[in-house]
Amino acid sequence: MHWGYFHPFGFIFFLLLLGLIFANFRLWRGKRGFCYQDRHHHDPLLILDKRLASGEITIEEYTKLKDFLSGKQK
Known part of the structure; x- marks a missing residue:
C-alpha cells in the first residue's frame, strides 16, 4: 500500500518520542527537587x-x- 509522505508508524514514533522527552524532563526535575530538599533537610544549622x-x-x-x-x- 502506498502511503505517500506519511508513514503511519512515523506519527506514533513522534508521539512516543515526545512522551519520552516529557517523562525524562519530569523525572529529572523531580530528582533535582528531591536532592535539593534532601540535602537541606539534613543541614545541622x-x-x-x-x-x-x-x-x-x-x-x-x-x-x-x-x-x-x-x-x-570556647
Whole structure:
C-alpha cells in the first residue's frame, strides 16, 4: 500500500518520542527537587534554626550550639 509522505508508524514514533522527552524532563526535575530538599533537610544549622523557631531550645542554647557547629568553640 502506498502511503505517500506519511508513514503511519512515523506519527506514533513522534508521539512516543515526545512522551519520552516529557517523562525524562519530569523525572529529572523531580530528582533535582528531591536532592535539593534532601540535602537541606539534613543541614545541622537549618535543623537548629527550626528547633529555635519551634521553641524546643532557648536562644542561649541556640548560640552555644551554633558556635559549636561552626567551629567557634570556647
